[in-house]
Amino acid sequence: MRSPTPVILDTDIGTDIDDTWALAQLLRCPELDTRLIVTANGDMAYRAAITARFLEAAGRTDIPIGKGTNSYTMTGGMNQQPWLKNYDFTAYPGEIVEDGIGRMIRFIEESPVPITIIAIGPSANIAAALARAPHIAARCRLVGMFGSFDVGYSGGLPASAETNVREQPDAFRAVMAAPWLDVLITPLDTCNAAILDGNDYHRIWSATADPTLRALIENYCLFAPRVGWMHCDFFTQRSTILFDCVAVYLAYAEDLVEIETVRFNVTDTGFTVRDETAGTYTARVALRWKDLGAFKTHLTATLLNQRSAVSSS
Numbered sequence: 001m002r003s004p005t006p007v008i009l010d011t012d013i014g015t016d017i018d019d020t021w022a023l024a025q026l027l028r029c030p031e032l033d034t035r036l037i038v039t040a041n042g043d044m045a046y047r048a049a050i051t052a053r054f055l056e057a058a059g060r061t062d063i064p065i066g067k068g069t070n071s072y073t074m075t076g077g078m079n080q081q082p083w084l085k086n087y088d089f090t091a092y093p094g095e096i097v098e099d100g101i102g103r104m105i106r107f108i109e110e111s112p113v114p115i116t117i118i119a120i121g122p123s124a125n126i127a128a129a130l131a132r133a134p135h136i137a138a139r140c141r142l143v144g145m146f147g148s149f150d151v152g153y154s155g156g157l158p159a160s161a162e163t164n165v166r167e168q169p170d171a172f173r174a175v176m177a178a179p180w181l182d183v184l185i186t187p188l189d190t191c192n193a194a195i196l197d198g199n200d201y202h203r204i205w206s207a208t209a210d211p212t213l214r215a216l217i218e219n220y221c222l223f224a225p226r227v228g229w230m231h232c233d234f235f236t237q238r239s240t241i242l243f244d245c246v247a248v249y250l251a252y253a254e255d256l257v258e259i260e261t262v263r264f265n266v267t268d269t270g271f272t273v274r275d276e277t278a279g280t281y282t283a284r285v286a287l288r289w290k291d292l293g294a295f296k297t298h299l300t301a302t303l304l305n306q307r308s309a310v311s312s313s
C-alpha cells in the first residue's frame with residue numbers, strides 16, 4: 001500500500017456547509033495526509049476560527065491553519081457564526097499562520113514529493129501563491145470543485161456560472177493557466193448529485209458519540225436556519241448538496257466517475273464554456289458518474305471512519 005498523499009486544503013469554510021462536510025471527510029481519508037489548511041475568501045479570522053474549533057473537536061490540532069488573502073469581500077454570509085459563541089480562538093493550541101500563502105509556498109518548495117492541492121473555494125489564495133512563486137505549479141497536482149459544463153445548479157440544462165468561478169473569474173483563469181502536474185476538477189455536472197439521505201444520512205446524524213461528526217451536525221443545525229440562498233428545512237432528513245466532498249474523493253480515487261479532457265474558456269461572468277478548437281484552458285473533468293450510489297456508500301463509510309485505504313486510484 002502506498003504512503004498517504006500530502007495535501008493542502010484551500011477552503012472558504014463557514015459559508016456553505018459542504019466545506020465542513022469535506023473537512024470531516026478529509027480528516028478521515030487514510031489515503032490523504034493533510035499538512036495545511038488555508039482559509040479563502042473574505043473574513044479570514046472567522047474562517048480560521050471555524051476551522052480551529054473543528055480541528056479541536058476532531059483531535060487534529062497538529063494541522064496548521066493558514067489565513068489566506070482577504071483581498072475579496074465575503075459573500076453568502078457567516079452562516080456558522082453561532083458555533084463560535086464562547087469559543088476562545090486565542091487559546092487554540094495549534095498553529096495559526098498569518099501568512100497562509102507564504103506557508104503554502106514554503107511547504108510545496110520543501111516537500112520531497114509532489115503535493116496535491118484540494119481547492120474547494122474561490123481561487124484567490126492559489127492565484128496569489130502562483131503570483132509570488134510561479135514555479136510551485138510544477139510540483140503540485142490540483143484537484144478542485146469548479147465550473148459547470150453541461151449541467152447547472154438546477155440539475156439539468158443549461159450550465160450555470162458556478163460560484164467558485166463566478167466570484168473570482170480572473171483568479172480562476174490564472175490558476176487554470178499554470179503548468180500543474182495534473183488538473184482534475186469536479187464541476188456541477190457530477191458534484192451537484194452528491195447528497196446523503198436515507199440510511200446513509202441517518203447513520204451520520206445518529207453518530208452523536210463521535211466528536212467529529214457531532215461537531216459536523218452541530219454546524220449543520222446552526223447553518224440551516226441562517227442560509228440565505230435556499231430553504232433548508234430538511235436538515236434532519238438529508239444533507240445539502242456536498243459539492244466539495246467529490247473533490248476530496250477525487251484527490252485519491254477516480255474509479256466512480258467518467259473523466260474527459262476538456263478545453264474551455266472562462267467568461268467574465270463565470271461560465272466555463274467548452275471550446276475544443278480554441279479553448280484557452282485544459283483540464284481533466286469528471287463529467288458523469290459511473291456509480292453514484294457507490295460514491296455515497298463510500299463517503300458514508302469514510303465519515304464514519306469505517307474503511308481502510310483504497311489500493312489504487
